[in-house]
Amino acid sequence: MKIVDGGVCAIEGVLAAGACDDEYGVAVIVCKDSDATAVFTSNKIIAAPVILTKNAIQNGKLSAVIANSGNANCFTGDQGIEDGKAMASIVAEELDFNIDDIAVASTGVIGRFMPMNIIGKLINKAIVRLENSSEASKNAAEAIMTTDTYSKEFAVETKLKNGKTIRIGGITKGSGMIAPNMGTMLCFITTDIKATASQLNAALKKAVDASFNMVVVDGDESTNDTVVLMANGKSEESIDENFEKALEYLCCQLARMMAKDGEGATKFMEVEVNGATNTEEARLAAKAVVSSSLVKTALFGADPNWGRIVAAVGYSGSNIDPKLVSVDLESQDKKVNIVDHGIINAFEGTSQLEEAENIMEEKNIRIVIDLGLGNGNATAYGCDLSYDYVSINAEYTT
């Protein structure tokens, strides 16, 4: 597997563009005549674009995605549906696509009607800029940013089992929450693999479970979360396990970027759980640790607080035998065992505690937990809980 430039435009035939004003952004991604699939928020309140894209994806075909930032088009009733359709129809008309082949996604304020005059103009502006270039992918990634502090894209080239290479590229926007109402995770992925919608769906679900579903910034799940995967088949190569691995890797990289750029985040944490009874329990345990407000504040305070880590595993719902639990802390070049089979190593005055404190001062921290029960493992991605998180989310008043 090789990391390549170009984001969604790393794939032959894919066009992208972004257009923004001070308040709103629009991204267009064209991946013509693709087999496609998508996964969505499981929130029972869903935004108009999610309803529309769920419909559009039913026939397993897409040619483009139209996405905007600044307004989530959620809790906007019939008008919201009309506005979402209008966004898709501009793209369909200008590029001569069937409107059913256009996915729509929105992120931003909820409960406000879309400023369609502004959004319409931005869509037109973006369409004339469409091209296959790294610059174009970056523009699209920037256009969907909200409180993200940097744009997020990633692309890989991988060898299939038959030795042929294929590519996957993606852009995403993060789990930063949006003033005033809510945040959204959007991700658009393109590939030149040849696959049916149902093959793509199986691969995407698996990848999302191991990546975006393992990112926790604050545990609040948006009404608009959408991941779209479009495969234009240009490689003429059929999907195989290596593609699935590469897709999962790409999604994990984008998920890591999202966690690192969590609202107010000053530190990134990766929590790996090994030795769980099964994968599902490993995921429960890893997510409980990255979600814990007490672990998150300890991370912010650079406190190697193994007690909070172990307690979070304890209430996660995963099986646990306290006498089998081990915990390591790791940074890029350091590693220390702080709990070994239920025995605490990092007592006051020990070199282990000193080393643990040094590691907690770093920006990127790995917490590796071994439950000693089975072969289940999982990794979750998160960040600290800082004053800035409170500030970003408290200081806005409607």
Next chain:
Amino acid sequence: MKIVDGGVCAIEGVLAAGACDDEYGVAVIVCKDSDATAVFTSNKIIAAPVILTKNAIQNGKLSAVIANSGNANCFTGDQGIEDGKAMASIVAEELDFNIDDIAVASTGVIGRFMPMNIIGKLINKAIVRLENSSEASKNAAEAIMTTDTYSKEFAVETKLKNGKTIRIGGITKGSGMIAPNMGTMLCFITTDIKATASQLNAALKKAVDASFNMVVVDGDESTNDTVVLMANGKSEESIDENFEKALEYLCCQLARMMAKDGEGATKFMEVEVNGATNTEEARLAAKAVVSSSLVKTALFGADPNWGRIVAAVGYSGSNIDPKLVSVDLESQDKKVNIVDHGIINAFEGTSQLEEAENIMEEKNIRIVIDLGLGNGNATAYGCDLSYDYVSINAEYTT
């Protein structure tokens, strides 16, 4: 039902005492020859005192509770069990009780051995102070405080169906999390009702589900949470529904105090969900709203952010039809409907938004949500997420 003074000592024959130094506190509550029950944390990591009290309660009898603050006696292995037993045996010997009739509870730092010389002296000091007085109950309540900013006790007198009166009193310590490792919710309740352990257990479980299990400060569940109910039968009256109601009321009052005194809390919120498909779903929805970091920061920022409220209900797991959802905000003397059957009333420029903003400036806020689906209702108790929460939990370094 009548609120009375005296906390646990509002009950005839109950003795209480507290003794503290700068770092540790000890409370002793004597309710001799009681039928008794308890409920505990569901965390799979449990502290030594929880293990001991689970054993002690098996025969449905207790004569006293010995509790300490400053050290949770958790993750302390066999030594922890010995130390917990030693605490119970001092009380048993001094007061001539069977050691199996003593419940033990601890709260404070985890993963450190108990300073038994200090704790032992404090227990002896408390025992000589034992008496039946409001002062004594207050001392006990103070002795178990950790980051609580005030002690918490409550007592009620209620008429049974046969017209006779009985009393229930309780002390609790809150959901403030403890430097450095973790918080714990402890509650000790006494009553003069006559009841079997299994009757008490059914009543206590029901009361705890509606009260302490509906309090969310940060969602982290402690390894030490314990609620003990002791009934000394002095009233000679048998348990009935009115007792159950009074017990639930008492627990809800103590739960509210706990939420109000959540770490760093500047505001209290009560979230009432009506019209859910059933009680369980109403509880899921109410708890999702009080737990949401986005709702909590909005509360801190005095932002009537109905979008975050509705989104939290959406991901709670409760059934929801967006078109049937209504949301009211209430303070002591104000009330405004901000969402009416899925239609937003509190748009910019409306008097509803102005009123909603005024309410959000208050210290005690009720969010009343009607899902319009059925008869399920529930209330959850919580607080805002403030800079101080981050500060309290981040700034300690081991």
